[in-house]
Amino acid sequence: MTFLELCVELRRLAGISGTGPADVTLQTGEYGRVVQWITDSWLNIQSKFQGEWDFLWSEFSKVTVASTRDYEYRTSSGIAKFDNESFTIYLTADGVSTRRALQYVPYDEFKDVYWDAVSEDYPSVVTILPRGGYRLYPTPNDVYTVQAIGFDVPVRFAANDDTPTLPEELHMVIVYKALMDYAGYEASREALDDARLKFGDLWPDVLKLRYLPEDMVVRPR
Numbered sequence: 001m002t003f004l005e006l007c008v009e010l011r012r013l014a015g016i017s018g019t020g021p022a023d024v025t026l027q028t029g030e031y032g033r034v035v036q037w038i039t040d041s042w043l044n045i046q047s048k049f050q051g052e053w054d055f056l057w058s059e060f061s062k063v064t065v066a067s068t069r070d071y072e073y074r075t076s077s078g079i080a081k082f083d084n085e086s087f088t089i090y091l092t093a094d095g096v097s098t099r100r101a102l103q104y105v106p107y108d109e110f111k112d113v114y115w116d117a118v119s120e121d122y123p124s125v126v127t128i129l130p131r132g133g134y135r136l137y138p139t140p141n142d143v144y145t146v147q148a149i150g151f152d153v154p155v156r157f158a159a160n161d162d163t164p165t166l167p168e169e170l171h172m173v174i175v176y177k178a179l180m181d182y183a184g185y186e187a188s189r190e191a192l193d194d195a196r197l198k199f200g201d202l203w204p205d206v207l208k209l210r211y212l213p214e215d216m217v218v219r220p221r
Contacts, residue, residue, distance in 0.1 A: 001171045002160060003157040003158075004021070004023070006042075006171065007024060007035055010034050010175050011031070011034050013175065013179055014034070021035060023160060024157070034178075034182075037181045037182055038174060038178045039157050040178070040181065041174045041175075042157055042174050043156060044177065045177065046154035052151065052212055053151065053211050053212065054210075054212070056080075056151045057149065058149070058152045060079050060146075061146070063144070064136070064140040064143060064145075064146060069136050069140070070134075070135050071135075071146070082128065082148050082151075083150070084104040085104055086148045087104055087147070087148045088100065088101055088146070089123055089136075089147070090144065090145055091122070091143075092144055102125065103125045103126070105125050105126070106127065107127050107129065107130060110125070110137070114127075114137040117137065117138075119138040121141050122140075123136035123137060123139070123144065123146075166207075172198075173199065179191070179198070179199075180192060180195040
């Protein structure tokens with residue numbers, strides 16, 4: 001379902017009068033709240049396990065600059081977190097067939113061993129900096145391509161046709177979570193309990209089992 005279709009479905013399940021909304025922009029009153037509840041629901045789901053959801057999986061690639069060891073990634077690529085063991089590198093001029101693994105070293109260890117080392121060569125080590133960028137060692141002596149697997153930052157719905165990065169059969173988890181906000185706003189215990197039940201059927205049993213690492217999931221009995 002699209003952003004607009006999710007809003008219409010929320011309106012229908014909530015029993016709000018009318019057939020809309022017909023558009024997600026410039027809505028006020030009841031329809032404005034419907035749009036906001038769907039927007040917040042999708043952001044909250046993405047943010048709940050940010051950097052872990054498989055449906056936010058993304059490929060990262062960045063070209064280095066000679067004599068430059070520090071690189072940003074969040075502002076330029078939309079990556080929130082890396083799979084630290086997935087970093088690779090190759091001399092750009094030689095092509096991807098020469099790609100090799102970069103050794104990930106935790107920041108505290110990197111700081112003790114490599115921080116003050118002055119060397120320019122083919123990088124072999126990478127660490128994630130506390131502010132969010134990454135540092136290579138040795139400092140690149142040429143133009144290299146660094147690649148990794150990452151997880152996207154949460155994305156806000158904006159246009160009617162925006163679609164969540166979830167399979168169609170799981171789109172209703174967004175609606176049910178938004179329905180809980182509606183029920184809370186209306187102070188309806190019955191509606192809230194119903195929304196929680198429907199949300200719970202999809203959230204732990206399907207969404208979390210399918211898209212989180214196995215060691216993060218408590219399997220239903």
